[in-house]
Amino acid sequence: MNSVVLSWRYAWANPLSAALNVVTLALGLGALAFILLAEQRVTQALERDVAGIDVVVGAKGSPLQLILAGVYHLDVPPGNIALSDVEALRQHPQVAQLIPLSLGDNVGGHRIVGTTPDYVALYGGQLASGHLWAQPMQAVLGAQVADHLGLAVGDRFVGLHGLAAGGHGHGDMPYTVVGVLRPSGSVLDRLALTATESVWAVHEADMAQDDEDRAALAAERDITLALIRYTTPLAAVTFPRWVNTGTDMQAAAPAYELSRLLRLLGAGTDVLRALAVALVAVAGLSVFLALWQAVRERRADLALLRLLGAGPRKVAGLLLAEALWLAFLACGLGLLLAQGLMTALPLLMPPEAAGLVASHRWPLQLWGVPALALGVALLAAALPAWGAYRVDVAHLLNAPA
Amino acid sequence: MIRAQGLVAAHPGGPFMAFPDVDLPQGGVLLLRGPSGSGKSTWLALVAGLMSPAQGSLTVADTVLAPVGSSSPVGAARDVWRARHVGLLPQKLHLSAALTVAQNLALVHWAAGVPAQPHQVDDALAALGVADLAGSRPHKLSVGQVQRVALARAVLLRPPVLLADEPTASLDDGAARAALALLLTTARQSQASLVLATHDARVVQALQQAQLEEGIFLKEMCLQRNAEKRGQL
Numbered sequence: 001m002n003s004v005v006l007s008w009r010y011a012w013a014n015p016l017s018a019a020l021n022v023v024t025l026a027l028g029l030g031a032l033a034f035i036l037l038a039e040q041r042v043t044q045a046l047e048r049d050v051a052g053i054d055v056v057v058g059a060k061g062s063p064l065q066l067i068l069a070g071v072y073h074l075d076v077p078p079g080n081i082a083l084s085d086v087e088a089l090r091q092h093p094q095v096a097q098l099i100p101l102s103l104g105d106n107v108g109g110h111r112i113v114g115t116t117p118d119y120v121a122l123y124g125g126q127l128a129s130g131h132l133w134a135q136p137m138q139a140v141l142g143a144q145v146a147d148h149l150g151l152a153v154g155d156r157f158v159g160l161h162g163l164a165a166g167g168h169g170h171g172d173m174p175y176t177v178v179g180v181l182r183p184s185g186s187v188l189d190r191l192a193l194t195a196t197e198s199v200w201a202v203h204e205a206d207m208a209q210d211d212e213d214r215a216a217l218a219a220e221r222d223i224t225l226a227l228i229r230y231t232t233p234l235a236a237v238t239f240p241r242w243v244n245t246g247t248d249m250q251a252a253a254p255a256y257e258l259s260r261l262l263r264l265l266g267a268g269t270d271v272l273r274a275l276a277v278a279l280v281a282v283a284g285l286s287v288f289l290a291l292w293q294a295v296r297e298r299r300a301d302l303a304l305l306r307l308l309g310a311g312p313r314k315v316a317g318l319l320l321a322e323a324l325w326l327a328f329l330a331c332g333l334g335l336l337l338a339q340g341l342m343t344a345l346p347l348l349m350p351p352e353a354a355g356l357v358a359s360h361r362w363p364l365q366l367w368g369v370p371a372l373a374l375g376v377a378l379l380a381a382a383l384p385a386w387g388a389y390r391v392d393v394a395h396l397l398n399a400p401a
Numbered sequence: 402m403i404r405a406q407g408l409v410a411a412h413p414g415g416p417f418m419a420f421p422d423v424d425l426p427q428g429g430v431l432l433l434r435g436p437s438g439s440g441k442s443t444w445l446a447l448v449a450g451l452m453s454p455a456q457g458s459l460t461v462a463d464t465v466l467a468p469v470g471s472s473s474p475v476g477a478a479r480d481v482w483r484a485r486h487v488g489l490l491p492q493k494l495h496l497s498a499a500l501t502v503a504q505n506l507a508l509v510h511w512a513a514g515v516p517a518q519p520h521q522v523d524d525a526l527a528a529l530g531v532a533d534l535a536g537s538r539p540h541k542l543s544v545g546q547v548q549r550v551a552l553a554r555a556v557l558l559r560p561p562v563l564l565a566d567e568p569t570a571s572l573d574d575g576a577a578r579a580a581l582a583l584l585l586t587t588a589r590q591s592q593a594s595l596v597l598a599t600h601d602a603r604v605v606q607a608l609q610q611a612q613l614e615e616g617i618f619l620k621e622m623c624l625q626r627n628a629e630k631r632g633q634l
Contacts, residue, residue, distance in 0.1 A: 006511060013499030300495045307451070307491065308512035308554075309484020311477035393451045 003314070007321035010294070021287050022329045025376065028279035029334030033369045034341050035272050040363040041342070043262060046072070049187045050254035052122050054236065057081070057089060057243055058225030063252035064261065070101060070225040071254050073111050073187055076163055077103055080222040081249050088247070089226060094235035099227040102199040107157050109165035110145040112175075112192045114199030114223075122227070123186040129153050130179030136197040139175040143183035144190045151177050159202060173202045196223060280376060287326055288380035291319060295384045299391060306393040316389040320381045327377035331370050338369075402427045402594060403448060403562065408457035408467075410443050417455065420444055423622050425594055427561065430585070430617050432608055433598040435624030441598040442492075444624070445564050448596065449487045450479045462486040462561040462594075484513035488555035488593065490565040490584075494547050496539035502526070502550050503535040509557045525553040528590075529583070544572070548580055556591055563593045569601045581607050585617065 012018050049071055056070045061078025068075035090098045099122060102114030113119070117132050120140070130153040132140055141151060151157060156174045175194060183189055200221055208214040230239065236253065243251035295302065305315050408420040418440045425431045433441050446452040448461050459467040464482060466473060474482040496505050506522040526532045529549040534542065542550065548568075555563060565584055569577035581597075581604060588595040597604060612619040 002511065002517075006508075009504070010499050298497075298499075300493070301497045301499075304495050304497065305508065305512050306480070307449075307483075307489055308509050309480045309482075309514075310512035311480045313477070314512070314514075393446075 003318055003321050007318050008325055010298070010318065011322045011325045014290075014294075017290050017293075018326065021283070021290050021326055022333065024286050025280070025283035025326065025330035025373070026333035026337060028276060028281075028283045029331055029369050029373055030337035030341075031279055031334075032273065032276035032372065033335050033338035033366060035269060035276055036363065036365050036368065037338055037342050038345070039265075039269050040365060042265070044363075045185075046258055046262070048185065049123075050258055052229060053227045053254050054230045055228045055240060055243075055251045055253050056225055057228060057249050057251045060248065060250045063250065064257050066225065066250065066252045067254050067257040067261075069103070070227065071187070073103075073113075073191060077224045078250075080224055081226070083221045083223065085247060085249060086223055086226055089228065089243075089249075092239070092242075094231055094239050095228055096231040097229040100196055100223040101225050101227065102196050103163065103224045104199060105159035105161055105170070105202065106163055106165060107145070107159055107175075107192050108149045110142070110148070110190055110192055111163055112139070112159050112194060112199070114194055114196040116196065119227075120181070120188065120193065123184055123188050125184055125186070125188045126182045128180050128182040130177070132179055133193070133195050133198075134178075136195050136201050137173065137175055138178040138198070139192050139194045140179040140181060141177055142181050142189040142191045142193070145192050146177075146180045151180075153177050153180060170202045170206055173205050280372060283330070284376035284380050287323060287376065288383070290326075291323055291381055291384035292387070294322070295319065295387045295391075302388050302391045303393050306391060312389045312391075315391065316385040319385040319388045320378070323377040323381035323384075324374070327373040331373040334373075335366075335369060402429075402460070402462065403431065403596070404458075404460045405448075406458050408444075408447065408459055409455045410440070410447055410452060411455040412443070418443055420447075420457075420624070421622055423620065425596075425620055426618065427594055428589075428592050428618065429594055430588070430608065430619050431594070431596045432605065432619060432621045433596055433624070434600065434605065434621060436600050439624035441600075441624060442566060445489075445566055445596065445598055448562070449489055449564060450474070450483050481514065484509070485558060486560050486562060488558075488560040488563040490551055490555050490563070490568060492566040492570060494551040496542075496547060496550060496554075498539055500539075501535065502531070502537050502539065502542070505539065505550065506554050506557055509554055513558060515558075521557060525557045526550070529553045529587070545576060545579070549583065552583060552587055556587055556593070559591045559593075561593055562596070563588050563591075564596045564598070566598045567601070568597065569599065569604055574603065577601070577603050578607060585611060589617075 053071060056066050058066045058070060058077060059079030059081055065075050065078055069077040086098070086100060089095060097118065099116060099118045101119070103111060105112040120132065128143065130140070146152065149157070155177045157177070158169045158171055158174045160169050175198070181188055204214055204217045208217055230236065240251035240253060243249055302315050306312065403423060403425040405420065405423045407422065410418045410420070420440065423431065433444065435441055443452065447454050447459060450466055454467045457467060464472070464474065464486065469475060497508065500508065503522050503526070506525060507517055510517050523532065523535070526535055529552055531546055531549045531553065534546060534550065539547065568580055568584060572580060584595065584597070597608070608619055611617050
């Protein structure tokens with residue numbers, strides 16, 4: 001029997017109190033771990049989706065809305081921009097690449113995005129089957145979309161008007177699935193991609209009564225927004241100002257809007273984090289009380305250990321090991337709890353947001369949870385261990401029977 | 402063996418206590434008599450190395466405990482020394498409630514810092530006729546069984562010195578006789594010196610009888626209730 005086994009037996013001498021302490025501490029640590037995980041995953045997902053996009057140009061409105069709509073596909077876009085304006089943007093010397101996005105329809109709640117193959121390349125999307133669209137009314141589905149709707153290459157589907165599920169169908173213009181993307185962890189997973197021309201065709205067919213209408217609509221063609229990469233980082237200074245003051249459009253820098261968004265979210269997570277820390281502190285106090293109680297109740301036990309030849313350090317170490325056992329169990333249970341919640345979370349969220357938390361890597365900050373458990377254990381055990389260190393051995397000799 | 406000369410103990414903040422000299426050869430029995438409060442437990446604490454004397458010289462099991470010399474164990478070394486050389490039966494025969502009987506005995510190995518030896522535990526329990534209790538919890542044991550288990554624990558590492566503090570307190574005549582016989586037999590089997598601290602007349606009688614009938618080497622040391630007065634420095 002060594003100290004590890006012995007401290008385990010002592011820790012469970014009072015199973016109810018030990019279990020309660022483990023559970024309390026696990027709840028605190030679990031809450032903290034969950035907040036860390038969720039925060040990190042959301043941040044990671046948000047940052048991954050803005051990579052490679054220097055500026056988003058769309059109709060005038062809220063810049064944050066433009067980013068949420070154009071990059072993350074969470075919000076509705078502020079409006080459309082005319083094709084001629086887009087051409088002017090494309091000709092601008094500071095624009096290296098322009099990817100047009102046309103929004104407006106959905107399939108089963110997943111957005112149908114009219115764009116160019118550059119959009120797939122932007123996120124490094126790779127085909128799991130089929131090929132990219134070559135002509136209008138061909139669609140490539142993100143991994144989640146294909147999975148969710150049970151569609152495969154060769155299947156047909158009808159786009160519904162609007163960005164959320166529901167809306168009236170464009171029954172006479174069905175799309176044909178020509179490719180399915182591999183899961184990439186990016187926003188592509190939850191989109192249905194097609195050519196910009198498809199979106200035009202669907203809506204013109206819907207609205208036009210005759211050829212004259214069709215010609216008029218073709219002349220007024222527009223897109224929803226444009227994702228732009230600069231030729232030089234210096235453009236960040238002048239280009240947005242040129243768009244915002246010189247055109248009817250607005251330019252929003254995703255990096256800036258993202259940090260603004262994270263600051264807004266951050267205030268909320270700070271409160272949650274403080275709550276979790278308070279929970280851990282309370283649990284630490286309860287472990288301390290349990291150990292302190294144990295030292296008082298087991299004064300005779302501890303004196304006996306000293307009597308049998310265990311040095312004061314060994315006896316104090318036993319108390320410490322007991323606290324570490326509780327912390328270790330609570331830490332394991334807490335992390336399990338947090339991971340369980342993280343796994344369950346996407347099921348509770350709307351499908352377009354679920355992608356934000358789906359990840360399986362644990363962030364480095366999560367090491368803070370075992371570190372905190374260790375700290376709490378050491379702190380809670382410090383005074384009881386000191387009491388055990390100083391326990392009076394003669395006490396046992398002099399104690400009345 | 403135990404050899405003490407001019408031993409004076411001082412409790413922190415308390416009175417001084419002076420003890421008579423004693424020279425007990427290995428294997429002998431020392432009857433430590435005196436009413437309660439006369440310093441029997443203090444003397445046992447000195448011999449067990451739980452306390453250091455303020456004055457005098459003390460040698461236990463060929464180890465000089467006082468005056469402190471180069472070979473005297475101090476600090477943690479004294480705890481280790483006690484584990485190997487002194488078997489203690491305190492007045493309150495405490496067994497840890499969180500552990501089984503066998504685990505209570507295994508505690509000795511842990512405390513002494515030696516590898517676990519389950520066979521030794523089994524043998525010690527068997528020698529005292531309580532092998533079948535190995536898996537039991539202490540609260541299920543009778544007083545007599547607790548005594549046997551505590552004795553098994555005290556002699557587990559075969560210490561050369563066995564100290565028993567009021568081993569017959571709160572026992573009826575029959576049980577007291579049995580407990581005493583058990584102690585004497587166990588001490589003889591492991592050739593240990595035995596110290597019996599008691600104010601129980603039955604023990605005195607029984608020991609004197611054993612001296613006559615079995616020829617045990619018996620010494621007596623009497624302490625007075627006012628021992629501390631004699632020791633006032």
